[in-house]
Amino acid sequence: MSFVPTLDTDNNSSKALRYIEDVYAQLVARNPQEPEFHQAVKEILASLLPILAAEPKYQNQAILERLVEPERMITFRVPWTDDTGKIRVNRGYRVQFNSAIGPYKGGLRFHPSVNASIIKFLGFEQIFKNALTGQHIGGGKGGADFDPKGKSEGEIMRFAQSFMTELQNFIGPDQDVPAGDIGVGAREIGYLFGQYKRIRGGYPAGVLTGKGILYGGSQARTEATGYGTVYFVSEMLKAKGLSVNGSRVVISGSGNVAIYAMQKAAQLGAKVVACSDSAGYVYDENGIQMDTVRRLKEVERKRISEYVKEHPQATYFPSSSQIWTIPCDIALPCATQNEIDEKMARTLIANGVKAVGEGANMPSTLEAIHLFQQAGILFAPAKAANAGGVAVSALEMAQNSMRLSWSFNEVDAKLQEIMGSIYRQSVDAAQQYGQPGNLLAGANIAGFKMVADAMLAEGVV
Numbered sequence: 001m002s003f004v005p006t007l008d009t010d011n012n013s014s015k016a017l018r019y020i021e022d023v024y025a026q027l028v029a030r031n032p033q034e035p036e037f038h039q040a041v042k043e044i045l046a047s048l049l050p051i052l053a054a055e056p057k058y059q060n061q062a063i064l065e066r067l068v069e070p071e072r073m074i075t076f077r078v079p080w081t082d083d084t085g086k087i088r089v090n091r092g093y094r095v096q097f098n099s100a101i102g103p104y105k106g107g108l109r110f111h112p113s114v115n116a117s118i119i120k121f122l123g124f125e126q127i128f129k130n131a132l133t134g135q136h137i138g139g140g141k142g143g144a145d146f147d148p149k150g151k152s153e154g155e156i157m158r159f160a161q162s163f164m165t166e167l168q169n170f171i172g173p174d175q176d177v178p179a180g181d182i183g184v185g186a187r188e189i190g191y192l193f194g195q196y197k198r199i200r201g202g203y204p205a206g207v208l209t210g211k212g213i214l215y216g217g218s219q220a221r222t223e224a225t226g227y228g229t230v231y232f233v234s235e236m237l238k239a240k241g242l243s244v245n246g247s248r249v250v251i252s253g254s255g256n257v258a259i260y261a262m263q264k265a266a267q268l269g270a271k272v273v274a275c276s277d278s279a280g281y282v283y284d285e286n287g288i289q290m291d292t293v294r295r296l297k298e299v300e301r302k303r304i305s306e307y308v309k310e311h312p313q314a315t316y317f318p319s320s321s322q323i324w325t326i327p328c329d330i331a332l333p334c335a336t337q338n339e340i341d342e343k344m345a346r347t348l349i350a351n352g353v354k355a356v357g358e359g360a361n362m363p364s365t366l367e368a369i370h371l372f373q374q375a376g377i378l379f380a381p382a383k384a385a386n387a388g389g390v391a392v393s394a395l396e397m398a399q400n401s402m403r404l405s406w407s408f409n410e411v412d413a414k415l416q417e418i419m420g421s422i423y424r425q426s427v428d429a430a431q432q433y434g435q436p437g438n439l440l441a442g443a444n445i446a447g448f449k450m451v452a453d454a455m456l457a458e459g460v461v
């Protein structure tokens with residue numbers, strides 16, 4: 001993927017191209033050693049040439065320069081005591097990237113790989129994803145380089161409490177509303193919410209989303225990202241006369257997004273033949289038994305390798321990255337960033353994949369995306385396809401402020417409507433700006449336009 005214009009070489013396009021190249025060069029110079037952040041910005045900038053050429057106001061008002069600079073980046077110490085009495089120290093982050101259209105909103109990730117680059121790439125993507133949902137939420141993201149694996153319940157709780165003791169200074173229901181992400185599920189949100197409430201008082205339900213149903217959570221939030229990804233892919237297939245029904249699906253990961261993508265794909269008549277965790281993948285030609293995966297990962301917190309003990313016809317392979325060698329019609333990467341590289345993209349294409357739907361954030365490298373596009377594979381980009389989670393988070397905020405609870409079916413129906421709308425916005429923007437059928441370009445342009453226009457309206461702030 002390059003910034004080089006393909007169709008239009010007029011003066012405005014050349015100017016816009018120079019603008020994009022300058023902004024990107026400055027970004028790399030000012031943020032060295034942040035490769036994931038560079039990658040996320042590059043992916044968006046590469047799509048924006050047609051709109052920047054058509055609308056010079058964005059360049060005149062330095063919209064890109066402002067967009068790529070977070071409004072605020074907070075880092076903090078998170079000290080906690082492990083079960084042996086040893087004091088440990090992690091680093092916490094919150095990036096409050098852009099609040100042009102609403103309070104900052106975005107998940108918290110607890111994983112040893114977390115650093116400023118990862119948090120900034122996620123926060124930057126979140127700005128456009130949140131705009132696409134049609135809800136009034138800005139972009140943010142946070143987390144810590146804490147590894148929840150192998151930690152006791154007590155250690156997880158003490159870590160979450162220490163993390164929130166500092167984070168609470170910067171968040172609030174109208175200011176910044178975190179949720180879960182890798183390593184932060186219902187259990188962690190519970191501990192984080194408990195500590196926020198204890199420090200701040202009252203019952204500030206709207207400060208976090210992904211809460212348990214008993215204390216202010218929304219029905220269908222747990223399912224929303226995985227379901228939403230499959231709803232989006234389903235729309236994309238339908239437009240080509242194809243269907244999820246009867247397809248063969250491979251899904252990476254076995255966490256929150258993967259489990260409910262698996263469930264929805266199976267409900268729509270697909271056979272999911274493989275899933276993974278960070279240590280390896282399981283292949284089950286009879287169809288992965290989602291209930292087993294759910295119990296192993298959500299309740300017992302075991303490795304996916306345990307699956308084959310209960311389903312001896314299945315096979316376990318101790319290398320998660322090789323999951324994409326299993327032939328499939330639909331590939332749903334739902335684990336982590338850059339899990340499909342050029343080599344895996346070539347393998348998927350050679351094996352006849354028809355559609356790729358990104359449940360995870362930035363799971364395909366730029367080179368992999370380029371190969372999918374060149375080969376005419378239907379490609380559902382993360383910021384559109386996995387926006388269902390944050391969309392239902394916004395519905396959770398709405399329910400909290402209205403003090404009411406919608407039923408599962410009501411929320412699920414709203415989720416389907418939102419995913420359909422994101423699909424149509426992406427198609428329309430791609431068409432309008434000369435890249436018909438390119439959902440990546442369409443999603444990037446549609447999200448950008450909403451945020452950029454709000455920034456123009458609000459002046460230089």
Ligand code: NDP
Pocket residue numbers: 180181182183184185225252253254255256257258276277278279320334335336337359360361362386387389390
């Ligand atoms: P979870 O922590 O619930 O699950 C993550 C899954 O991915 C686990 O199976 C984990 O394996 C696996 N995984 C993590 N790191 C790696 C790695 N380096 N290589 C291979 N597998 C790995 O997280 P979520 O399901 O919530 O998040 C998954 C992705 O979806 C992330 O990219 C996240 O940003 C994105 N996302 C999540 C949303 C949500 O609502 N939760 C919303 C939108 C996007 P193991 O069990 O071994 O750790």
